[in-house]
Amino acid sequence: MTPKRLHLILLAFATTSWVRADLATNLVAYWDFEGTADNHSSASGGAAYHGTLVGNAAVTGGTALAGTGSLVLDGDGDYLDVATIVDVNQAWTASAWYRPDLAPAGTARMMVFETSGNNSFAISFGLRESGNPASTNHQTVVDTTPTNDLFGNRDIADTLTAETWNHVALAFTPATATVAGSVVTYINGLVSQTLVIPAGSTLIIPDSGFHVGTYRNADGRWFDGSIDEVAIWNRTLSRNDVTELYERGAASLGLTADLAAAGKAFVSVESSDPALGETFGTGLYDLNESVLIEAVPKDGSLFTGWSAPFGAEPDFFNLTVTASVTLTAGFAQDTADPDADGLTNYQEIVLYFTDPDLADTDSDQISDGDEVLESLTNPLVSQLNAVNWIAANLGGGTEPGDIVLTRDSGTNTLSFKLKIDSSETLQSWGPLLPAATSSSGVAAGLIAVSFPPPWVDKGFFRVVGEAP
Ligand SMILES: [Ca+2]
Ligand SMILES: [Ca+2]
Ligand SMILES: [Ca+2]
Ligand SMILES: [Ca+2]
DSSP states (O other): HHHHHHHHHHHHHHHHHOOOOOTHHHHHHOOOOSSSSSOOOTTGGGGOOOEETTTOBSSSSOSSSSSSSEEEEEEESSSEEEEOOTTTTEEEEEEEEEEEEEOOSSEEEEEEEEEEEEEEHHHHHEEEEEOGGGGGGGEEEEEEETTTTTTTTTEEEOOOOSHHHHEEEEEOOHHHSSSSEEEEEEEEOOOOEEEETTTTTOOOOOSSSEEEETTTSSSSSOOEEEEEEEEEEEOOOOHHHHHHHHHHHHOOOOOSSSSSSEEEEEEEESSSOOOEEEOOOOEEEETTTTEEEEEEEEEEEEEEOTTTTTSOOOOOEEEEEEEEEEEEEHHHHHHHHTTTTOOOOOOOIIOOOOOTOOOOOTTTTSSSHHHHIIOOOTTTTTOOOHHHHHHHHSOOOSTTTTOOOOEEETTTTTEEOOOOOSSSSSOOOEEEEESSSOOOSTTTTTOOOOOOOSSSTOOOOOOOOOOO
16 A cells, blocks of 8 residues: 555544544444344344344234334343343443333332342342332442442432333443442433442343343333333443433434434534533534534533634634434543732632632632742631731831841732851851851851651741840
């Protein structure tokens, strides 16, 4: 391949890089329940993840979310049985739409899905109190080791609505030995619960697969209603990915349906650092619709620009939707220091809560920067009493030039100098130290004083003199 040819290929990547990544990226298995008989893995999983319909489970009839088929379960022993799909201790996401019947026939719980094993499981999502749909809560259960059932029976305070399609996505980020992981539960496109997986914990590994419509042992907790668009990825879907999943389903479009053919596109507006700024405008839109795209920095941060090819756009602008697209807003800490106190606006606003436009927030003559970096005092609590003591006791002398401390409230500056003189005869005085570098390496004319511990909790020291 010639360098020129390579260059053209790189250019092609560069000019198309803003096109949104397909939701099918890292999609391992996907059941759309549009076929017949045992069903289904229509996306990248192929036949490896063919499910087996058990009991009276069917993929026709009922109400479909997208297309014409869904998994229809009667709450009396029906479910879809699937072989092991993903290594649950790697990143993964599981997603499903579910529609409980008005009077569910299930037992005390109705499971949407659960990994199966011999009395152990990794993840579980279902509905509690299925006999009373109006008060039913969702339930995400994550089973971890070494602490069994660490997150057992955590209810999510969302009320179930029967005979209505609801969407769930569980997005898992594994913990490492030193960094915590998480399972984020999204209900109908919104974050409903975040479970933290402690550093060093792993999920209990299932030994025999995945059940849709019952729990691990498949002898109860039957789902009564319809389930559709079940999918598993071996990556952690982002919040915007889940928004797309939800909005596709709400528009009766499957997760691999061609949006352009349906006259739609998904706009994903992302943040370079959600701690510094957030974005608005993400959603599924009609082609040619005009959408307000916004980047809003948090206090102490700045918007630095949009990703290409939107670099010339301001922090908010109208986008005419022509194709699915991802825009990323750049945010950075505001490093300006307009009050010249040595602290950036980000440090003042986010870290120390001082006034970014006032050098000495607590008016104690010590600047905010000096309090944080030098005296290690509280920049929000006045140390003026101590400063006044210093001014009263070190602020004057008997001879011209003896002033050792000056205080300029106009510039918030304290200045002082110390000098130790010595005398042999009391008739003449001279510097204690010769005008040369001392043996301890301290600069000429200075004295180094060391204090043995304990001293670390002391913020001020008095220098008291006595007539020789
Ligand atoms: Ca400042
Ligand atoms: Ca300040
Ligand atoms: Ca101060
Ligand atoms: Ca202070």
